[in-house]
Amino acid sequence: MNNGNPHIVIIGAGFAGLWAVRTLSGKNVQVTLIDKNNYHTFLPLLYQVGAAEIEPEGIAYPIRSLIRKYSNIKYLRSEVSDLDLDSKTLIANGRKISFDYCIIATGCTTNFFGIPGAESVCFKLKTLDDAVIIRNHILTCFERAAFCTGIERQNSLLTFTIVGGGPTGVEFAGALAELLYGPMRKDYPEYDINKARIVLIESSSRLLGMLPDALSSYTLKKLQSLGVEVMLETSVENITPMGVKIKEGATVESETILWCAGVKGPVEASGWRIPLAKDGRITVSEDLRIKDYENVYAAGDAAWFEFNGKPLPQTAPVAIQQGVMAAENILRQIKGSQTLPFRFVDKGAMVTIGRNSAVANFAGMKFKGFFAWIIWLVIHLTNLIGFRNKIIVLINWSIDYFLFERAVRLILPSCCNEPGFVSCLRRRRDKQ
Amino acid sequence: MNNGNPHIVIIGAGFAGLWAVRTLSGKNVQVTLIDKNNYHTFLPLLYQVGAAEIEPEGIAYPIRSLIRKYSNIKYLRSEVSDLDLDSKTLIANGRKISFDYCIIATGCTTNFFGIPGAESVCFKLKTLDDAVIIRNHILTCFERAAFCTGIERQNSLLTFTIVGGGPTGVEFAGALAELLYGPMRKDYPEYDINKARIVLIESSSRLLGMLPDALSSYTLKKLQSLGVEVMLETSVENITPMGVKIKEGATVESETILWCAGVKGPVEASGWRIPLAKDGRITVSEDLRIKDYENVYAAGDAAWFEFNGKPLPQTAPVAIQQGVMAAENILRQIKGSQTLPFRFVDKGAMVTIGRNSAVANFAGMKFKGFFAWIIWLVIHLTNLIGFRNKIIVLINWSIDYFLFERAVRLILPSCCNEPGFVSCLRRRRDKQ
Numbered sequence: 001m002n003n004g005n006p007h008i009v010i011i012g013a014g015f016a017g018l019w020a021v022r023t024l025s026g027k028n029v030q031v032t033l034i035d036k037n038n039y040h041t042f043l044p045l046l047y048q049v050g051a052a053e054i055e056p057e058g059i060a061y062p063i064r065s066l067i068r069k070y071s072n073i074k075y076l077r078s079e080v081s082d083l084d085l086d087s088k089t090l091i092a093n094g095r096k097i098s099f100d101y102c103i104i105a106t107g108c109t110t111n112f113f114g115i116p117g118a119e120s121v122c123f124k125l126k127t128l129d130d131a132v133i134i135r136n137h138i139l140t141c142f143e144r145a146a147f148c149t150g151i152e153r154q155n156s157l158l159t160f161t162i163v164g165g166g167p168t169g170v171e172f173a174g175a176l177a178e179l180l181y182g183p184m185r186k187d188y189p190e191y192d193i194n195k196a197r198i199v200l201i202e203s204s205s206r207l208l209g210m211l212p213d214a215l216s217s218y219t220l221k222k223l224q225s226l227g228v229e230v231m232l233e234t235s236v237e238n239i240t241p242m243g244v245k246i247k248e249g250a251t252v253e254s255e256t257i258l259w260c261a262g263v264k265g266p267v268e269a270s271g272w273r274i275p276l277a278k279d280g281r282i283t284v285s286e287d288l289r290i291k292d293y294e295n296v297y298a299a300g301d302a303a304w305f306e307f308n309g310k311p312l313p314q315t316a317p318v319a320i321q322q323g324v325m326a327a328e329n330i331l332r333q334i335k336g337s338q339t340l341p342f343r344f345v346d347k348g349a350m351v352t353i354g355r356n357s358a359v360a361n362f363a364g365m366k367f368k369g370f371f372a373w374i375i376w377l378v379i380h381l382t383n384l385i386g387f388r389n390k391i392i393v394l395i396n397w398s399i400d401y402f403l404f405e406r407a408v409r410l411i412l413p414s415c416c417n418e419p420g421f422v423s424c425l426r427r428r429r430d431k432q
Numbered sequence: 433m434n435n436g437n438p439h440i441v442i443i444g445a446g447f448a449g450l451w452a453v454r455t456l457s458g459k460n461v462q463v464t465l466i467d468k469n470n471y472h473t474f475l476p477l478l479y480q481v482g483a484a485e486i487e488p489e490g491i492a493y494p495i496r497s498l499i500r501k502y503s504n505i506k507y508l509r510s511e512v513s514d515l516d517l518d519s520k521t522l523i524a525n526g527r528k529i530s531f532d533y534c535i536i537a538t539g540c541t542t543n544f545f546g547i548p549g550a551e552s553v554c555f556k557l558k559t560l561d562d563a564v565i566i567r568n569h570i571l572t573c574f575e576r577a578a579f580c581t582g583i584e585r586q587n588s589l590l591t592f593t594i595v596g597g598g599p600t601g602v603e604f605a606g607a608l609a610e611l612l613y614g615p616m617r618k619d620y621p622e623y624d625i626n627k628a629r630i631v632l633i634e635s636s637s638r639l640l641g642m643l644p645d646a647l648s649s650y651t652l653k654k655l656q657s658l659g660v661e662v663m664l665e666t667s668v669e670n671i672t673p674m675g676v677k678i679k680e681g682a683t684v685e686s687e688t689i690l691w692c693a694g695v696k697g698p699v700e701a702s703g704w705r706i707p708l709a710k711d712g713r714i715t716v717s718e719d720l721r722i723k724d725y726e727n728v729y730a731a732g733d734a735a736w737f738e739f740n741g742k743p744l745p746q747t748a749p750v751a752i753q754q755g756v757m758a759a760e761n762i763l764r765q766i767k768g769s770q771t772l773p774f775r776f777v778d779k780g781a782m783v784t785i786g787r788n789s790a791v792a793n794f795a796g797m798k799f800k801g802f803f804a805w806i807i808w809l810v811i812h813l814t815n816l817i818g819f820r821n822k823i824i825v826l827i828n829w830s831i832d833y834f835l836f837e838r839a840v841r842l843i844l845p846s847c848c849n850e851p852g853f854v855s856c857l858r859r860r861r862d863k864q
Contacts, residue, residue, distance in 0.1 A: 038575060039842045055489035062841045064619035074621075077575040077843075093579050129845045143470060143509040147525050187496035189506070388831050388839045392824065399820050407820045409494045410471045411509075413561045413845065 005030050005072070006334055008327075009090065009099040011080050013040050013063050015316050016105035016300025016323035023327035025070035029334065032099070034092055036079045038063055041128050042384050044316055045393065047168060049131035050258075051175035052139065052409045053400055056128050058392040061385045080106075083272045085293045101295045101330045104282060105323060106269070108301035108314055111262035111279065117239035118163075122259035125168055134258060136411045138176070141256055143411075146190040152253070158196040159254035161244050163236055164261030165202030166209070167351045170219055172258065173200045174354035177226035183406045198228045199252050201244065203235045203261070208351055208359070210313065215359040218368045222353045236261075263314055266302050277304035277311070286341035288326045295333070297326035305342065312344055316383075321345060352376045355401065437462050437504070438766055440759075441522065441531040443512050445472050445495050447748050448537035448732025448755035455759035457502035461766065464531070466524055468511045470495055473560050474816050476748055477825070479600060481563035482690075483607035484571065484841045485832055488560050490824040493817045512538075515704045517725045533727045533762045536714060537755060538701070540733035540746055543694035543711065549671035550595075554691035557600055566690060568843045570608070573688055575843075578622040584685070590628040591686035593676050595668055596693030597634030598641070599783045602651060604690065605632045606786035609658035614836045630660045631684050633676065635667045635693070640783055640791070642745060647791040650800045654785045668693075695746055698734050709736035709743070719771035720758045727765070729758040737774065744776055748815075753777060784808045787833065 005028050010017045013035035024031050039060040048054045067073040078092035089098050110126055112118035123134045138160065145157040160176060162169045177198055185193040200207075200223065206216040207223070207230065223230055235247040243253040265280030275283045275291050281304035284290060288297045288305070300319030305312045312318045321344060329339040348362035350372065358373040360366070367375065377397070384390050399405050438461050442449045445467035456463050471492040480486045499505040510524035521530050542558055544550035555566045570592065577589040592608060594601045609630055617625040632639075632655065638648040639655070639662065655662055667679040675685040697712030707715045707723050713736035716722060720729045720737070732751030737744045744750045753776060761771040780794035782804065790805040792798070799807065809829070816822050831837050 037843065037846055038571060039844065055487055056844055057487035057489070057840050057842060060842050060844060062619075062839070065615075065837070065839070065841070068618055071621075076579065078579070095579075132845050139470060147508065147510070147527075183497075186500055187494075189503075386839060388827065391827055395820065395823055395827075405497070407494070407497070407818060408489050409497070410489060410492050411469065412471065412488055412492060413564050414469055 003030065006100040006330075007032065007098065008101040008103070008330060009034065009097065010103045010105060011035075011083075011090075012105035012107055012300070012302070013037070013075075014043070014105060014107050014300060015319035016302075016326070017103065018066065019320045019323035020103050020105065020299065020327040021067060021070070021073055023324050024331070025067075025073055027072065027331060029072060029331070031073045032076055032097065033063065033067065033073060034076045034078055034080060035063060036077065037128075038075075038077050039128075040066060040385060042389075044380055045384070046125060046128070046131050047172040047175055049128065050125055050134045050138075050172060051179050052135050052406050053175060053179070054393050054396045055408045056132055058389050058396065059384065060128060061389060066385070080268060083268075083274075085272070085274060085290070085296050088295065101333070102297065103323070103326045103330070104266075104269070104290075104296070104298040104302055105300045105319070105326075106266040106302045108263040108265060108281070109267050110259055111264035112259060113262060115236055115238060118236070118259055121239045121241055122163070122257045124259055125172065126263075132413075134256075135408075138256060139409055139411050142184060142188060146188055154191065155195065155197075156242065156253045156255050158191075159199065159243075159252065159256070160197065161199045161201065161252055161254040161257045163201045163244065163257065163259050165200055165204070165207040165230070165232070166260060167349075169200060169202070169258075169260040170207055170223065170351055170353060172260065173198055173223055173228045174226060174352065177223070177228050178354050178400075179406055181227055182404045183409065197254075199254065200228050200230045201234050201236060201246075201252075202230070202232050205233050207232075210349055211351070211359060211361050212366055215361060215366055215368060219351070219353055219359055222357050226354055263301070265304070269302065279304070281311070287329050287339035288322055288342050289329070289339065295330075297329065299323045299326045305344075307344060313349075315349070317347060318344060350376050350379070435462065438532040438762075439464065439530065440533045440535070440762060441466065441529065442535045442537060443467075443515075443522075444537035444539055444732070444734070445469070445507075446475070446537060446539050446732060447751035448734075448758070449535065450498065451752045451755035452535050452537065452731065452759040453499060453502070453505055455756050456763070457499075457505055459504065459763060461504060461763070463502075463505045464508055464529065465495065465499065465505060466508045466510055466512060466522075467495060468509065469560075470507075470509050471560075472498060472817060474821075476812055477816070478557060478560070478563050479604040479607055481560065482557055482566045482570075482604060483611050484567050484838050485607060485611070486825050486828045487840050488564055490821050490828065491816065492560055493821060498817070512700060515700075515706075517704070517706060517722070517728050520727065533765070534729070535755070535758045535762070536698075536701070536722075536728070536730040536734055537732045537751070537758075538698040538734045540695040540697060540713070541699050542691055543696035544691060545694060547668055547670060550668070550691055553671045553673055554595070554689045556691055557604065558695075564845075566688075567840075570688060571841055571843050574616060574620060578620055586623065587627065587629075588674065588685045588687050590623075591631065591675075591684065592629065592688045592690075593631045593633065593684050593686040594690045594692060595633045595676065596691065597632055597636070597639040597662070597664070598692060599781075601632055601634070601690075601692040602639055602655065602783055602785060604692065605630055605655055605660045606658060606784065609655070609660050610786050610832075611838055613659055615838045615841065629686075631676075631686065632660050632662045633666050633668060633678075633684075634662070634664050637665050639664075642781055643783070643791060643793050644798055647793060647798055647800060651783070651785055651791055654789050658786050695733070697736070701734065711736070713743070718773035719761050720754060720774050721761070721771065727762075729761065731755045731758045737776075739776060745781075747781070749779060750776060782808050782811070 042059040082091040282298040299322035301314040350360035352358040474491040714730040731754035733746040782792035784790040
């Protein structure tokens with residue numbers, strides 16, 4: 001392995017990790033990219049997997065195929081069970097690995113804010129496994145409702161609750177509404193699909209808090225017109241397997257509760273004796289390095305980077321730019337130059353709501369409706385990694401758009417919907 | 433539910449069940465189609481899912497979309513926990529359902545013939561879950577081998593053993609060889625991919641026993657040229673997690689053993705107090721009815737139909753023709769006419785070996801090589817259910833053929849490779 005070139009370890013093959021790899025490819029360094037999954041996930045389309053619009057294979061790409069052309073990059077499929085910044089070593093697959101530089105790009109996890117019952121009951125939408133599990137669960141609810149004789153149980157099976165009115169909550173609510181009141185309507189003669197409810201709960205006074213007011217109002221109206229019940233200024237008191245208890249209010253009885261109300265730093269980081277912000281993200285200095293460790297960087301969702309007193313949002317553009325910058329700074333260090341401070345080039349934000357409608361905010365210019373939606377489509381399709389995946393996603397979108405059909409309504413693997421499977425996943429996560 | 437029309441229950445939405453449904457659609461009968469999965473699986477391409485060539489979503493189609501246009505057909509997602517032919521009732525999802533006529537089309541399961549260790553150690557390839565599990569396992573073996581330092585362990589990880597030289601064993605061996613010595617070669621700089629072995633074990637003196645000798649010899653030569661080690665006249669003594677012990681011979685050390693050596697009747701049938709053949713299939717009379725039960729039929733892989741003293745093979749054409757005939761005979765019974773005897777129209781058999789090569793036997797005419805392969809492609813693509821699926825499969829095939837690439841090399845869902853997941857599935861199966 002050692003040919004005299006500095007050894008850089010990158011933990012995580014998300015946007016930050018992958019763009020760091022690209023920046024370091026062909027340079028006089030050896031890179032080991034570590035990820036527990038053998039694929040990169042295009043997270044911006046994850047909600048569409050959850051809403052049975054595209055298959056998981058459409059947004060996943062094998063890491064080894066991505067790095068194949070770079071001879072100085074190696075991939076290691078492993079979790080990182082320990083990271084010791086002082087001795088510059090980590091443990092992967094039970095073996096100690098030394099490095100000269102390290103980029104931590106392990107992403108983030110769901111933050112349940114200690115709401116009672118939330119972590120044990122709610123579904124999440126952070127990984128491809130999560131998306132398959134929620135898809136299978138929703139489709140199973142429809143099947144169970146078709147066989148159910150008790151009206152209350154049927155109502156609860158057909159009530160889908162989403163907590164959190166940020167981009168993920170809004171996009172998922174829109175996609176779910178189009179699934180329910182579109183393809184599902186034709187397929188369940190057993191009951192009136194109009195009974196099905198989608199409830200979106202947001203604690204603040206508007207949806208998509210990071211966008212201007214006008215776009216939030218448009219989003220609200222659009223979601224309502226799709227059939228989503230939006231509850232603003234509504235806080236969750238606790239969650240049980242039967243539903244969501246609202247503070248000073250009633251209970252939304254629902255067997256499907258998706259938690260999109262917040263994220264926090266990566267779980268693993270808490271065991272790594274590194275400085276963390278209050279939400280568990282890794283505090284980084286201006287050049288993305290971790291305080292007191294001059295060879296260790298954090299980038300992307302895992303990093304807490306303050307700008308004008310606020311942390312940067314956990315989005316793909318931030319992750320991509322930070323991944324590139326962390327890699328460039330390492331190259332500068334190797335050459336003996338000064339590291340440069342990270343400056344985020346904000347190209348704006350966009351969120352899709354449904355068919356023909358999205359909202360976007362580019363450099364202060366606001367767009368909404370069909371034009372924003374077309375922009376959203378083009379940007380996501382061009383950025384999706386892999387030629388095959390672009391075609392697969394485009395086919396699914398076309399079938400959805402022109403035929404009002406979603407073909408991936410499959411409860412598959414069948415086991416992914418069993419209580420045993422979820423607890424498998426939990427155990428696995430706990431091990432990390 | 434009851435509008436006076438006779439109620440027909442069809443158990444199983446495979447080829448037999450689905451073609452029975454089509455035959456009964458629009459007729460003056462009510463049909464309930466029961467299947468534990470909400471999709472139909474196109475089993476002839478299952479081995480390609482196992483070999484990471486196409487995604488599982490490419491060969492699965494939602495049952496409700498298939499029956500949507502037929503108002504007299506209902507779908508029920510359930511296992512059948514009890515079937516009582518005397519009282520004409522069954523238990524589905526814990527509830528009793530009565531019927532006037534029933535078609536049992538529950539398919540078949542793997543037959544391990546009591547070989548010690550086979551059932552607990554071997555992978556199977558009968559369901560879409562099986563295919564995802566073997567795909568994930570094979571890809572994981574490659575990742576483990578990349579990190580492995582012990583030469584013996586690495587050899588064992590890179591040895592893939594297939595027991596059974598029938599169509600499934602041959603097709604999977606060929607597809608696996610093209611995966612290993614094609615795309616995988618480029619992606620594992622950690623070791624020489626030529627170390628990887630594919631061993632195909634067959635107890636008789638030739639492969640594809642149902643085809644003429646000349647095609648068997650061609651298949652043998654072709655597989656060998658792809659790099660598959662074929663062991664003919666070789667019987668398995670026992671199987672351990674470390675490998676396959678050959679009778680009067682050495683052990684093939686291998687962490688992947690796929691059992692394709694035989695099938696038997698559906699597990700459920702043994703609890704249903706119906707006449708079974710010695711392999712557990714349901715014995716049917718000439719008109720596909722079960723002896724002593726004039727309103728109950730069995731069709732497809734689940735049925736033991738003797739013709740010239742031998743049972744018909746368990747193939748898609750037999751299942752389709754029997755499904756249609758069972759349904760037609762029920763319609764005849766309802767009209768008060770005589771049932772007709774089933775006559776299998778044998779259009780021949782075909783097996784693909786790999787790129788540009790297949791063997792086929794149509795009405796005594798033998799085909800092999802490129803022409804047979806093209807016929808195979810066209811027949812499978814046209815018979816695959818669902819326009820979207822045809823496109824998805826065609827795209828994957830094209831990428832595989834022209835770019836020597838398989839994009840679905842994803843260990844996904846990540847949990848499907850955990851011991852806990854497999855035991856989940858086992859528990860689930862045992863419950864049936």
